[in-house]
Amino acid sequence: MNGSLNPPTDPVNITLKRGPTGLGFNIVGGVDQRDAMNDSGIYVSKIKEDGAAALDGRLQEGDKILSINGTKLENMAHRQVVNIFRCAGNQVELHVLKRPKEDWTRHRPAPAxxxxxxxxxxxxxxxxxxxxxxxxxxxxxxx
The missing domain is CATH 1.20.5 (Single alpha-helices involved in coiled-coils or other helix-helix interfaces)
Structure with a gap:
C-alpha cells in the first residue's frame, strides 16, 4: 500500500474531434511552468463550456496529458506543447492520466x-x- 487516499489510475486514451472553437480546453505546465511540487507535466486547467472536450465528457480539469497523437510531452516547454496541439489535426488522440479532483485543487499551479x-x-x-x-x-x- 502506498499510503495514498487516491491510488494512481492507468492512463486512458481519449480521441477528440476539433470543433469550431478548437478542442475546448486550456492547459498549464511544462518545464518552464513547474508547479509547487516541481512537476513539469502538462495538465488540463479548464474545460470550456460547450467545447469539444466538454461535449465528449471524458477529459476533466486536473487530468495530466502524457502524449498528443503519440508525441510524448515529457520535458517540453509550455509553448512547444501548444504548438503540438495547433498542428495536431482535426482528430486528436490524447494519452491521459486521470487525476482525482481533490488532488488537482491541492496541486494546481497558481497563476503567474x-x-x-x-x-x-x-x-x-x-x-x-x-x-x-x-x-x-x-x-x-x-x-
Missing part, C-alpha cells in the same frame, strides 16, 4: 505572479495607505 500571501499583503498596504492619508489630512488641518 500570484502567491497565496499576495491578498493579505495587498490588504495591509491598502490599510497602511489609508492611515497615512488620514494622518496627513489631520496634520494639514491643524496647521
Amino acid at each position: 505572479g500570484w502567491t497565496p500571501s499576495a491578498l493579505p499583503v495587498l490588504g495591509f498596504l491598502l490599510a497602511l495607505s489609508a492611515c497615512v492619508v488620514l494622518v496627513v489630512r489631520r496634520f494639514r488641518s491643524s496647521n
Whole structure:
C-alpha cells in the first residue's frame, strides 16, 4: 500500500474531434511552468463550456496529458506543447492520466505572479495607505 487516499489510475486514451472553437480546453505546465511540487507535466486547467472536450465528457480539469497523437510531452516547454496541439489535426488522440479532483485543487499551479500571501499583503498596504492619508489630512488641518 502506498499510503495514498487516491491510488494512481492507468492512463486512458481519449480521441477528440476539433470543433469550431478548437478542442475546448486550456492547459498549464511544462518545464518552464513547474508547479509547487516541481512537476513539469502538462495538465488540463479548464474545460470550456460547450467545447469539444466538454461535449465528449471524458477529459476533466486536473487530468495530466502524457502524449498528443503519440508525441510524448515529457520535458517540453509550455509553448512547444501548444504548438503540438495547433498542428495536431482535426482528430486528436490524447494519452491521459486521470487525476482525482481533490488532488488537482491541492496541486494546481497558481497563476503567474500570484502567491497565496499576495491578498493579505495587498490588504495591509491598502490599510497602511489609508492611515497615512488620514494622518496627513489631520496634520494639514491643524496647521
